[in-house]
Amino acid sequence: MKPSIKDVARLAGVSLGTVSKVLNNNPTVKPENRMKVLRAIAQLGYRPNPFARSLASNKTYMVSIFLPIMSSEFYAYLFEGIDDELSNAWYDSSIYPLFSKRRLVDYSNPNAFPYQSDGVLLVSLIPEKLFEGGHVPTKKPVVLVDACSKKYDSVYVDNVYGGYLAGKHLLEKRGEVFLISISEKGKPEFASGVFEQRRRGFEKALKEAGLALPNSHVFEIGESFPEAFTVAREILQRATLPVNIFAVCDTLAMGVVEAVKESGLTLGTDVRVVGFDDLKWSEKLGLTTVRQPIVEMGKKAATILLKRIVGDDSPRYEVRFKPKLIVRSSTGR
Incomplete structure (x- = not known):
């Protein structure tokens, strides 16, 4: 029984x-x-x-989660944290990918199905870019994660500082400096701006050292291993060794590492690579990276949303996590 x-x-x-x-x-x-x-x-x-x-x-015990894409390891870790907190409160969630203008039109309607839940998590999306007046069309609680808006509770990592850490570390090494970033120009309304923030921090470190980052040393691609592999090949073919490369996420950094292996060069000596995220396989790869507390961000965002659902009327929450540089063999420690 x-x-x-x-x-x-x-x-x-x-x-x-x-x-x-x-x-x-x-x-x-x-x-x-x-x-x-x-x-x-x-x-x-x-x-x-x-x-x-x-x-x-009179509650649904459901939370709606909006995000721009599905195929990213980052979101798997983020959902791990979100789900832990929601399940502890006997809540479940539904995921709504928001990656097209058609969907944006659908979800601009306050009667749309996702707004029938008890609250909304807006992941890596900026309401000011998406909705009229910068307001999500619901009176239910809304919390942003991996993004920031002055209109809503926000949980995010300091991406500018993370890029700065990567730049400062690579500047300790001799050699040319390159940046491999992710282009967000194709669909600006769905761009969170995190990769541009990492670039700003990286360039800030270079500027403090009296250096500039030439456009010829910047590559903007999609968030994919094959593209990073191809670009890294190009860099290695034309650059004078040693070379220092900052890839704005670990997935891109892995592509660089594989290109270095294929070329017969020595990782950490001929080519130094810094990534961003510190995914679970990054340590095994020996990848120096900027760690962001992805699971913790998810937990914190879910915790705040659950508080709002039960009536917390505190002033706006803004939680900014500080990233940490994790030095491994890919930069020759």
Whole structure:
């Protein structure tokens, strides 16, 4: 027989009302009572009935997540953090890719299906570029992650500082400096601007050293390993060794590393490479990279959204994570 809410209350030694408040993320529950209920739920393996909860609370216990693309490892890690927090509150989510003008028109309608959920996470998207007046067309809570807007709660990493760290590190090495970035010019309304921010930070480091980054040393491509591999080949064929390359994400950096291997050159000596993200395979690759706390960003954004859903009326949250340079063999440590 499946455990009931009464079983949870009995085991936790609290009232049914307290269990209900915990299930509905009510902030008025005392921390010690919340822990009692959560322990009882875990011990019994209790799962609340979503339909009953929805009828009782007038909530859907769903969150809508908008994002510009699907095929990125970055988003897999981000969703890991988001899902951890949502599932702890017995919430689920639906993902809505927003990558075309047709979809943008659809989602500019306040009656669109995604706005029937309890809240919205806007991932790597800027509302001022998307919606009239810069306002997401819903009265439900909205939190931005991997993006920032003065109109909404925002959780993001300091990309300018991350690019600056990469530049400062490569400037410690002798040789020409190159940048491989991701072009966001094709669909500007869907661009978050993070890659341009990383470039700004990188160029700031060079400027402080009295150097400029020639246009001939900048390559803007799609976010793909094959394109990075091809561009890196071109750099290695024409540049004078040693060469220092900043790739604005680890996926591009991996393409550079493979091109170095193919050429027979020595990574970390002939060619130094810095990436950005610190994905799970980056350490095995020996990739020096700028680490951003992707999972933590997802957790924080989901936590703020859940607070807003239950009535938190605090002033706007703005959480800016600081990236960290992780030095490995790709820059000859």
